[in-house]
Every structure is written in structure tokens, then in C-alpha cells.
Amino acid sequence: MATHYTKTAKSLHWLMAVLLFGLLALGFYMQDLPLSPEKLKLYSWHKWAGVTAFLLVLARLGWRVTHVPPALPATMPKLMQLAAHAGHLALYGLMLAIPLSGWLMSSAKGFQTVWFGVLPIPDLLDKNKEVGDLLQTVHQGLNLLFVATLAAHIGAALKHHFIDKDDILTRMLPQPAKEI
Amino acid sequence: MQRFALATAFSLLTLAAASAQAVEYSQVQADKSAIHFTYKQMGVAVDGKFKKFASVLSFDPAKPTAAKATFDVDLGSVDTGAAEGDQEVAGKAWFNTKAFPSARFVSGTVKPLGGNKYEVAGQLSIKGKTQDVVVPATFTPNGNSGVFDGSFTIRRADFSIGEGSWAKFDIVANDVVIKFRITAASK
Numbered sequence: 001m002a003t004h005y006t007k008t009a010k011s012l013h014w015l016m017a018v019l020l021f022g023l024l025a026l027g028f029y030m031q032d033l034p035l036s037p038e039k040l041k042l043y044s045w046h047k048w049a050g051v052t053a054f055l056l057v058l059a060r061l062g063w064r065v066t067h068v069p070p071a072l073p074a075t076m077p078k079l080m081q082l083a084a085h086a087g088h089l090a091l092y093g094l095m096l097a098i099p100l101s102g103w104l105m106s107s108a109k110g111f112q113t114v115w116f117g118v119l120p121i122p123d124l125l126d127k128n129k130e131v132g133d134l135l136q137t138v139h140q141g142l143n144l145l146f147v148a149t150l151a152a153h154i155g156a157a158l159k160h161h162f163i164d165k166d167d168i169l170t171r172m173l174p175q176p177a178k179e180i
Numbered sequence: 181m182q183r184f185a186l187a188t189a190f191s192l193l194t195l196a197a198a199s200a201q202a203v204e205y206s207q208v209q210a211d212k213s214a215i216h217f218t219y220k221q222m223g224v225a226v227d228g229k230f231k232k233f234a235s236v237l238s239f240d241p242a243k244p245t246a247a248k249a250t251f252d253v254d255l256g257s258v259d260t261g262a263a264e265g266d267q268e269v270a271g272k273a274w275f276n277t278k279a280f281p282s283a284r285f286v287s288g289t290v291k292p293l294g295g296n297k298y299e300v301a302g303q304l305s306i307k308g309k310t311q312d313v314v315v316p317a318t319f320t321p322n323g324n325s326g327v328f329d330g331s332f333t334i335r336r337a338d339f340s341i342g343e344g345s346w347a348k349f350d351i352v353a354n355d356v357v358i359k360f361r362i363t364a365a366s367k
Contacts, residue, residue, distance in 0.1 A: 035268045037351040044222045110227060110261040117223040127227070127261065 002070050004171045009067070012060045013172055016053065020095075020150075023049050027143060047106060047113045051121065054099035061092065073166045087152060094146045101142055105135035205326045205364040206238045212327075212363035215253060219336075220353035228265075232257035237364050239326070241319065244298055249287040255306075256281060273343045280307045285315075296320060300330075306339040325365040333357050 107123035109132035160168035232254035317330030
């Protein structure tokens with residue numbers, strides 16, 4: 001039984017961790033800026049990074065369905081195990097739903113997403129102010145939910161490491177060379 | 181069905197031929213007319229429109245060179261697709277609508293290009309600056325009204341639209357395509 005995630009899984013996890021924290025920070029920061037060329041640039045970057053995050057989460061799901069992740073410690077109560085699985089399901093769901101809502105919001109607001117200014121992502125929705133405003137609320141709401149879920153995710157990892165003293169956190173960390 | 185279509189086409193043709201004599205299209209129908217614009221924002225095309233404009237128009241297909249058109253576009257009626265965008269472009273750096281509330285186009289010579297195509301030379305004034313523009317347009321009669329369609333490109337810098345931090349074209353491009361569809365009824 002594997003006790004560690006694979007290198008691919010770890011790389012994707014930490015790459016996305018950095019990217020998603022950047023996206024969240026940028027997203028919350030840029031929305032209150034007064035309109036300026038800088039703001040438009042930040043919005044474009046946010047959208048490009050969002051598309052990238054969406055592709056990365058698809059890669060992670062690809063890994064997930066072709067690999068069996070290390071099992072949860074047997075010492076964990078059933079209810080806690082269930083909560084852990086539900087939490088991960090929520091993270092994956094949100095990592096898919098958030099970029100999708102952002103893309104649809106951009107479509108409805110009439111600002112097409114063109115990945116790195118090169119690859120146009122088709123507009124699935126026609127320009128419509130009401131739909132655009134609604135999707136903006138959805139995008140914000142999902143992100144607040146994501147922040148809460150992330151806080152639980154990080155809190156749980158730290159609790160496992162420092163209180164339960166199990167391998168939940170370390171199995172997602174780079175393995176020291178001597179152990180391999 | 182086919183015969184009916186043919187008959188309809190024929191009667192429309194004769195109607196058009198008969199009316200080509202001296203029909204002047206001059207009653208602009210605001211609800212069937214629109215002025216849109218398209219520009220590139222970091223390489224991505226973005227559309228907007230002006231919701232209000234007034235126009236005086238006279239066009240007789242039999243005497244196209246005598247045609248005249250004047251448009252006054254209410255710049256405050258701009259719809260950029262975002263409320264903060266509408267507010268921004270009304271400001272000093274863009275249209276400065278307080279000092280220059282409207283843009284004006286006045287036609288000069290009209291050149292028939294054959295078929296239903298025309299070329300309208302004219303002067304466009306925005307924000308205190310006037311430029312000569314050439315506007316290609318088509319005219320499509322439709323019952324007792326007719327539709328003018330066309331588009332032309334202006335450079336926003338020619339009119340000082342987008343000054344200061346917006347003056348560079350890396351975020352908002354210089355070229356702005358103006359697209360219009362004007363429906364006018366005959367008297």
C-alpha cells in the first residue's frame with residue numbers, strides 16, 4: 001500500500017495551491033480597484049490563470065481516476081473519514097465550478113476569455129446584464145465557500161500533523177531522498 | 181410556394197421600380213436604428229453601443245448625390261457593457277461629456293458605387309476635434325422604409341479619446357470600428 005502520493009499528484013497539488021491562492025488574492029483585490037488600464041490587465045491575467053487552473057484540475061481528476069490515493073489512517077473514526085472524503089469532493093467540485101462560473105460570467109458580461117490573448121474560449125452565453133450580474137454573485141459566493149473549505153482543509157491537515165501525529169500531511173510533502 | 185415567392189418578388193420589384201422615382205427616405209425610426217462600436221481590449225474584441233442619437237436624413241435612391249445626413253450622438257448614452265466603464269468613458273480622459281455632450285457627423289459628398297453601395301464622405305466631430313471620414317454604406321429598401329448599414333474605423337487618439345493613463349494602446353487599442361444600422365421611412 002502506497003504511503004505517499006505520487007510525484008505527479010504532489011506536483012499538481014502544490015502547483016495548484018500556489019496558483020489558487022494567487023487567483024483568490026488577485027480576485028478579491030482587483031474587484032474593488034477603480035477602473036484603470038492596470039485593472040483591465042489584472043482581470044485578463046486572472047482569467048488566463050483561471051483557465052489554467054481549470055485545465056490543471058482536469059489533469060488532477062485524470063490522475064485521481066487512474067490511481068488509488070493512500071488510504072486514510074485506520075485510527076480515524078468512520079465519521080471523520082466520511083467528512084474527509086466529503087471535503088475533498090467539495091474541493092474538487094469548487095475547483096471545477098469556480099472557473100466555469102467565471103468563464104460564463106465573462107461571456108454574459110460581453111468580455112470574451114482569450115487564453116493568454118491567443119486562444120479564444122467560446123462564449124457559451126449571449127451578452128446579458130442580468131445573467132452577468134447573477135453569475136458574478138455566483139462566482140463570488142462559490143469563492144467564499146472555497147475559502148471556507150480551504151480553511152477546513154488546511155486546518156485538518158495541521159491537526160493531523162500536530163495533534164493526531166499521523167502521516168496525512170507528510171504524505172503530500174516531498175519525500176526525503178534517503179527514504180526513497 | 182415557389183410561384184407565390186416569385187410573384188411576391190416580382191411585385192416587390194415593380195414596387196421598388198415604381199417607387200425609385202422620387203421616394204425620399206427621411207423619417208428615421210429610432211427603435212429600428214442602432215449605433216454600435218467594437219474595439220480591442222488586450223487583443224479581445226469588445227462591443228458597446230450608444231443608446232441615444234438624433235438624426236436628420238434625406239435620401240432618394242434616384243438622386244443619391246443629393247443625399248444629406250446629420251447625426252448627433254449622445255455620448256452620455258454610451259453602453260460599454262459595464263457600469264464602471266460607462267462612468268469612466270463619460271469622464272475627462274475619454275469623452276468629457278460635461279464639456280462635449282455629443283458627437284456629430286455631417287455628410288458631404290455621396291458617391292454611388294453601383295448596386296446598393298454608396299460612399300459617404302463627411303466630417304466627424306468628437307470632443308472638439310473634427311476629422312474627415314469616409315463611410316461606406318449600403319441601402320436596402322424594405323417596404324416603405326429602407327435600411328442603411330455600414331461601418332467605418334476611427335482612431336480614438338485622433339479625437340483624444342482616452343488620455344492620460346489610457347493613452348497607450350496596449351490595453352485599449354487605438355482603432356474603434358463604428359457600426360450603424362439606420363432605418364428610415366419615406367414620407
